[in-house]
Amino acid sequence: MGAESRCRQDTLALRRQLIGSSCKLFFSEDPLKIVRAKGQYMYDENGREYLDCIGNVAHVGHCHPDVVNAAHEHNQVLNTNSRFLHDNLVDYAKRISDTLPKKLCTFYFLNSGSEANDLALRLARQYTKHEDVIVFDHAYHGHLTSLIDISPYKFKNLDGQKEWVHVAPLPDTYRGMYREDHEDSATAYANDVKKIIDQAHEKGRKIAAFFAESLPSVGGQIIPPVGYFQKAAQHVRKAGGIFVADEIQVGFGRVGKCFWAFQLQGEDFVPDIVTMGKPIGNGHPMSCVATTKEIAEAFAATGVEYFNTFGGNPVSCAIGMKVLDVIEKEHLQAHATEVGNFLMELLNRQKSQHPIIGDIRGVGLFIGVDLIKDQEKRTPATAEAEYLIARLKNECILLSTDGPGRNVLKFKPPMCFNMKDAQFVVEKIDKILTGKTCQTDKGCF
Template sequence: MAAERRGKAETLALRQRLLSASCRLFYPEEPIKMVRAGGQYMYDEQGARYTDCINNVAHVGHCHPLVVQAAHEQNQVLNTNSRYLHDNIVDYAQRLASTLPEKLCVFYFLNSGSEANDLALRLARRYTGHWDVVVLDHAYHGHLSSLIDISPYKFRDLDGQKEWVHVAPLPDTFRGPYREDHPNPAAAYASEVGRVVDRAQQAGRKIAAFFAESLPSVGGQIVPPTGYFPEAARHIRRAGGLFVADEIQVGFGRVGKHFWAFQLQGDDFVPDIVTMGKSIGNGHPLACVATTQAVARAFEATGVEYFNTFGGSPVSCAVGLAVLDVLEKEQLQAHASHVGSFLLELLRQQKARHPIIGDIRGVGLFVGVDLIKDEATRTPATEEAAYLVSRLKESYILLSTDGPGRNVLKFKPPMCFSLDNAQQVVMKLDAILTDMEEKVRSCKTLRLQAQGCP
């Protein structure tokens, strides 16, 4: 039977038989069978159209015709590894270099964000001669064994924390120890990094790197206070370590104000290594590590060749160049700023209407809605968030949750997400929240009546 004619139930049965149960589906109670997509929309086997609010991999839009065309045309001519001279790889490296601080001028091409972060770890260890890593609480940096070890989001459910991993508090000004009323949360959270470094050194440990997502996503769509990275980097560098900015979720203009999210921390702040993935290839398996000449030379001094069979292939680099072309031609960075500001304002209006919304945070098309049970305690509204996501799916809107309490609605849509999309999604969010509140009031009334209250 042709795959496109297979019914959803049969596809699900085959998946359950042939794939591991650990490879989970969205909406497991009633999964969606997607058959095509375009722009910010996805379509199921019945032709129903869903507005995609979470797919930051399809950065410039699902199946963007210029990106598809670039891959197709290059595939017809040559696709081989990077051991042969080819213009695409140097053209692409040159284009990427033009978006970054001058210091970050050496590039390695890979297939995934996980590979990029693994290489960044190797680079840092080779350059510093140290082994240990400082990470943020609730961080996730990839699925390779080396990265599970530095991802509290994962290792706390597995083998626990290794002695060479040191965890600093997430710079969350809504839930963390230093909140929105603190006079200088950036300095306070950076001081925590300093204390982590001091404790490690007192135990005889040596810091190779500090890994930080420029905007922690799994941690709950966090926007670190401005000035935090430069101060944290100062503590790391005095210990001989490097600062690794993980831009896999948030790079390539998503934040609107800048091309890279680490640039939100100030013009003078420059990481030692930047890792890229997901949006870099718009769905094509492409990733990159950018670093300095000094770090690259230290890695080269080992005499061990770095080689990646598919990384930097002519097709991958053609795709990467096409993504940059689309970002520029369609002015998607400015678009992200405009639409993101509109979305944030609409959501702030909802916060004033619905007590369950504890916090609205974000920049550009990276936005989080933190749902709470109680304003005083800020207890995560985990069940309510899951219910809301399910109801939105019934309205053909794809949204998901993140954060330690799985209570933060996350918006990371394709960059072509429009003002109309933002308005429609927030209107539906308002309607569902209003309905939820009415049901809660009805239940309270029934309970009081049952107790004999008027």
């Protein structure tokens, strides 16, 4: 039997036989077999169409013809490593440079977000000569051993926290320590970073870097208060450390008003390192680290060459440039703002009708819906969120949850997600929450 005619259950049986069981599937109780995709839609083996609200990797749309053609055309000419001169590498670096603050002018190209964050860790330690790292609670920075160590989302369930890792509170103004009614939550959360630094110094430890997702996603689609990064970075730099902005999930115009999510903090904030991945290649495996000349030169001063076999190859750079072309040609930043605002407006109307919706937060096409059991205590509605996700799948909508309580619906669709899609999703959510589409009484809200 050929793979093209294999039924879903046979594919699932082979996966269980051959693939590590820790490699989880979406909708594991009833997984989908997806055979093709286009734009914001995915199709199963029966041709059924699903609206993808998860896919922040297919940034400009699944199988975008311009990106596919760029890959195909350059694959026919040359694909080799970056130890040969090629214009695509420098042209792409220049294109990325034009989107960033001037001091972030040196680039390394790699294959995944995990590789990018691992290199950022090496750069930070070499430049500062320090070891310790500060991260957000519930942060996730990648699957390499070095990054599991700085990802509370993972290490809490493994070997625990290393002595050189320090965990700062999520700057969450909905369910964190300093909430929406606090007079200056940015300063309060930043002062907690200073306390962490002071405590580390008392133990004779020194800070190399603060790793921060510009918008914490796994943490629950968090929007840090404006000014927080500036104040936290001031404390970190005073201690001899640097600030690493992880843009792997939220960069490349997803937030609409800015090309990079860290820019939401204001023009006066510039990280020392920015890491990029996921949307950079629209599904093609590539990533990037941007940093300053000073940090790059300190890294080179070791005399140890940095070499990445596939990072920055001509095909990857051709794809990366085409993604930038599409973002510009199709005005996807403005589109993200317009559609994101519309989706937020629709969701906020639902909030007034359904007490289970505690908070709606987001910017551009990065939006979280925090489901709660109790308006006062804001207790995470974990089971209800799981139920809603399963019901939406039955309605041909693919959405996922995250956050410490696994209760936050997270919207990060391809950037071509449109007004009609937003209306469709919210109408289905409304019907499920009011029980109009329930097959039985079990599980209805």
